[in-house]
Amino acid sequence: MSKIHTALKGISVVILDMDGVLYCGDKPIKGAAKAVDFLRRSGKKVIFLTNNSECSRPTYLKKLARMGISAVEGDVITSGQVAADYVRKRNPEAKVFVIGGEGLVGEIRDAGLEIAPPEKATYLVVGIDQSLTYEKLRCGLQAILSGAEFIATNPDVVYPTENGLSPGAGSIIAALERSSGRKPDVLIGKPSPRTIRFSLKAIGKKPKETAIIGDQIETDIKAGKRAGLMTILVLSGVTRPEDVKKLRSCSNSPDFIVDSLMEVMN
Numbered sequence: 001m002s003k004i005h006t007a008l009k010g011i012s013v014v015i016l017d018m019d020g021v022l023y024c025g026d027k028p029i030k031g032a033a034k035a036v037d038f039l040r041r042s043g044k045k046v047i048f049l050t051n052n053s054e055c056s057r058p059t060y061l062k063k064l065a066r067m068g069i070s071a072v073e074g075d076v077i078t079s080g081q082v083a084a085d086y087v088r089k090r091n092p093e094a095k096v097f098v099i100g101g102e103g104l105v106g107e108i109r110d111a112g113l114e115i116a117p118p119e120k121a122t123y124l125v126v127g128i129d130q131s132l133t134y135e136k137l138r139c140g141l142q143a144i145l146s147g148a149e150f151i152a153t154n155p156d157v158v159y160p161t162e163n164g165l166s167p168g169a170g171s172i173i174a175a176l177e178r179s180s181g182r183k184p185d186v187l188i189g190k191p192s193p194r195t196i197r198f199s200l201k202a203i204g205k206k207p208k209e210t211a212i213i214g215d216q217i218e219t220d221i222k223a224g225k226r227a228g229l230m231t232i233l234v235l236s237g238v239t240r241p242e243d244v245k246k247l248r249s250c251s252n253s254p255d256f257i258v259d260s261l262m263e264v265m266n
Contacts, residue, residue, distance in 0.1 A: 004232065004256045005266060011230060013210040014039050015199060017190075018050045018060070020215030020237015021261055023067060025161035029236050031262035033068035038265045046075065047199050049212075051154035051189035051219060053080030053127035053169070054101035074202070079153040079189035080104040080127055082198045084111035086188060087123050087151065095120050097143045099136050099172060100127035104153065118143035126176065126184075127153035128169040137175055144180040154189030156219060160237045190214070190223035197227060213261065215239055221254045236260040 008014075016022065022032045039046050048064065048071060055063070057076045064071050080100065084107040087094050095116035098105050104127045108115060117139075118124075124143040129136065144150055156168035177183055188194055200210060207228035214220020215237025224231035233254035235241055244257055258264070 004258065004264060007230065007256070008042070008044075008211065008264060011044060011209060011211045013045045013047065013200070013203065013205045015047045015049050015196065015210060015212040015224075015229070016261075017212070017214035017216075017220050017237075018048055018064075019052055020160040021213055021234055022048075022064070022069065024237065025163065026063075027162040028067040029260060031260060031265075035261040035264050036069050045203060045205070046071075047203070048076045049190075049195055049199055050077075051079050051156050051169075051195075052159065053078055053083065053104040053107070053153040053189075054130065055103040056106045057081065057103075059103060077195060077199045077202070078103065078107070079195055080107040082195045083125055083127070083151055083153050083188040084108050084113065085198070086186065086194070087111070087113060087125065091122065094123050096123045096125055097121035097139065097148065098125050098127075099132070099140050100125065100129050100153065100169075101131075118148075119146055121146070121148045123151055124148040125151045125153065126169065126173055128156075128159075129172060132172060137172075137179070140176050141179050144176065144182055149186070150176070150180075150182060150184045151186050151188065152184035154219070155187060155191070156189075156216070158238060160215070165238065190216075190219040191226065193223050193227035196223055196229065200227075213264075217243070217252055217254070222252045224254075225252055230255050232256045232258060232264075234258055234260055 211230035212224035
């Protein structure tokens with residue numbers, strides 16, 4: 001029995017990143033569906049946690065289903081969902097300008113928050129936006145300069161797709177940081193532990209009984225460490241085998257490193 005298999009015996013919740021762990025773009029990663037089924041049959045609660053705020057939770061459920069992974073809405077947590085919850089709790093009357101996909105806009109609306117033009121916004125929420133334009137960046141800058149609180153869903157500089165790496169939300173956030181001279185007031189997604197704590201609170205579980213499996217050291221693993229979780233790095237996404245050599249002196253070194261999610265079954 002492998003060390004990772006033995007360590008997982010004391011774990012009741014497994015938080016799975018999605019991009020680079022279960023799929024790359026629309027291409028499923030070999031064995032991922034079988035591994036999810038194995039974890040569930042082992043008695044573990046599986047949560048799908050993504051920094052990617054582009055899509056709605058129902059859209060992610062359909063994507064998982066196409067890849068042979070069944071889930072219900074409560075199993076999926078997105079940075080957009082947690083961002084909307086954060087703003088709603090801070091100010092239910094908030095006026096929000098959004099740079100992001102339909103999923104993020106939908107989460108803001110579902111939270112009962114008003115979508116507003118940049119000059120009237122009290123909050124700017126920024127996530128990945130594949131329809132990004134110069135005009136959207138200009139409006140985002142206007143919102144910041146008008147005093148809106150700057151909320152970033154996640155800092156991922158890149159994310160994996162079936163065609164290789166693509167620019168992530170972090171690249172959009174960086175453009176706004178540079179032009180405004182101001183960093184985000186709040187970071188919602190990993191490496192912040194906010195989304196992990198949100199997930200555990202929703203299912204009533206504790207960090208010591210939870211593991212996170214992700215493909216990025218600077219987001220998934222760092223967030224897991226900050227939240228007190230067991231951390232498992234997979235090499236099926238952004239992090240490559242050659243990157244592992246640099247981890248020996250890194251404070252964010254994962255507890256385990258595996259080639260893919262399939263290895264939890266060994």
